[in-house]
Amino acid sequence: MATKPEPPAPHGLGDSLVERLHAVQQQHGYLPPEELQRLARAMARPLSEVMGVASFYHLFRLVPPGLHRCVVCRGTACFVRGSERLEASLRQRGVAFETASCVGACGQAPVLVLDGAVRSGDPGELPWL
Amino acid sequence: MSVDPPVVHGHINGQVFSAAADATLLQVIRAAGLQVPTLCHLDGLTPVGACRLCLVAIEGHPKLEPACVTTVAEGMVVHTHTPELETYRRMAVELFFAEGNHVCAFCVANGSCELQDVAVEVGMDHSRFPYQYPQRHVDASHTQFSLDHHRCILCTRCVRVCDEIEGAHVWDVGYRGSACSIIAGLDQPWGEVAACTSCGKCVDVCPTGALFRKEDGTAEKHPHPERAAQLAEARHEHRWTNP
Numbered sequence: 001m002a003t004k005p006e007p008p009a010p011h012g013l014g015d016s017l018v019e020r021l022h023a024v025q026q027q028h029g030y031l032p033p034e035e036l037q038r039l040a041r042a043m044a045r046p047l048s049e050v051m052g053v054a055s056f057y058h059l060f061r062l063v064p065p066g067l068h069r070c071v072v073c074r075g076t077a078c079f080v081r082g083s084e085r086l087e088a089s090l091r092q093r094g095v096a097f098e099t100a101s102c103v104g105a106c107g108q109a110p111v112l113v114l115d116g117a118v119r120s121g122d123p124g125e126l127p128w129l
Numbered sequence: 130m131s132v133d134p135p136v137v138h139g140h141i142n143g144q145v146f147s148a149a150a151d152a153t154l155l156q157v158i159r160a161a162g163l164q165v166p167t168l169c170h171l172d173g174l175t176p177v178g179a180c181r182l183c184l185v186a187i188e189g190h191p192k193l194e195p196a197c198v199t200t201v202a203e204g205m206v207v208h209t210h211t212p213e214l215e216t217y218r219r220m221a222v223e224l225f226f227a228e229g230n231h232v233c234a235f236c237v238a239n240g241s242c243e244l245q246d247v248a249v250e251v252g253m254d255h256s257r258f259p260y261q262y263p264q265r266h267v268d269a270s271h272t273q274f275s276l277d278h279h280r281c282i283l284c285t286r287c288v289r290v291c292d293e294i295e296g297a298h299v300w301d302v303g304y305r306g307s308a309c310s311i312i313a314g315l316d317q318p319w320g321e322v323a324a325c326t327s328c329g330k331c332v333d334v335c336p337t338g339a340l341f342r343k344e345d346g347t348a349e350k351h352p353h354p355e356r357a358a359q360l361a362e363a364r365h366e367h368r369w370t371n372p
Contacts, residue, residue: 033315036315037315046292046297046298046299046301046324047314047315047322047324048288048298048299048300048301048303048312048313048314048315049298049301050315051301051303051312051314051315051316052301052302052303052312055303055304055305055312055316056303056304056305
């Protein structure tokens with residue numbers, strides 16, 4: 001069906017925004033507002049456009065990450081093996097965590113990733129809880 | 130010298146139409162004196178097909194298409210008001226009401242609200258969907274205007290008018306899913322965004338009471354959605370309407 005073709009990007013300043021946001025996040029661990037402002041200025045893009053893209057993707061963090069990073073897997077296998085209980089126990093203990101759709105370690109479900117290392121998510125086996 | 134695009138023919142609701150090959154279905158529908166409800170569409174701004182109210186059925190085509198972003202084609206047979214379309218349109222309006230916090234009784238736009246008008250047009254008198262009562266906020270940081278996110282339907286008219294006509298691009302859409310909202314600058318208070326020229330075009334084109342002038346109380350908003358088309362015409366064709 002003939003739908004109107006998307007008009008070409010009116011300013012033609014490349015598609016490098018996402019890549020540059022990644023670079024900023026790699027350097028700072030998150031996207032500080034000053035850096036977003038600098039990026040917008042450097043690319044001659046409106047602030048709200050840069051923020052719109054940065055806030056849309058879950059992988060971009062707009063607040064500084066904590067000292068430790070905890071990611072709970074919400075994949076099917078982990079769900080079946082009790083990732084919801086794991087999340088509840090973390091929440092109960094006031095542990096800040098993120099979630100991922102699957103970390104590819106279904107054989108050990110339920111799992112979480114603690115500071116980059118995959119760990120069993122069985123609440124009984126978590127020494128730090 | 131520009132060459133006129135070729136002319137195509139078809140049927141809308143049994144009525145024959147002929148139109149330039151680059152016309153949108155919405156333009157053809159309106160030129161034929163017919164009417165489909167719209168919310169995100171505004172003459173003078175780029176169509177985005179966001180509100181899904183102008184969906185039409187095209188014979189021989191498996192899915193419904195938004196008229197505002199669909200170009201006509203030779204032999205197209207279009208229906209604008211099948212029972213299926215009417216059901217979907219009413220459902221879409223119900224979802225608009227369930228998604229935000231729309232309380233007409235004390236809204237600045239009561240009586241001049243396009244969401245309200247569309248609800249009347251499609252015959253929506255209640256929503257079958259549970260109201261979400263989202264926790265949103267009001268941005269009253271600008272000296273002249275306010276933005277009440279509770280009443281925003283994310284039509285993006287303000288985003289487009291600010292980008293395409295004023296050229297300031299103060300607004301954009303931030304975040305995603307149910308957290309989606311209109312943002313000013315780096316999701317800052319509106320009054321802190323230096324790019325804003327305080328021209329008020331976003332307030333003029335807002336279809337609901339989300340954007341309003343601070344002096345307006347309940348039912349006192351007087352929007353001017355026609356200004357987008359007037360300004361676009363003046364800018365691109367050097368024709369001034371002098372209203």
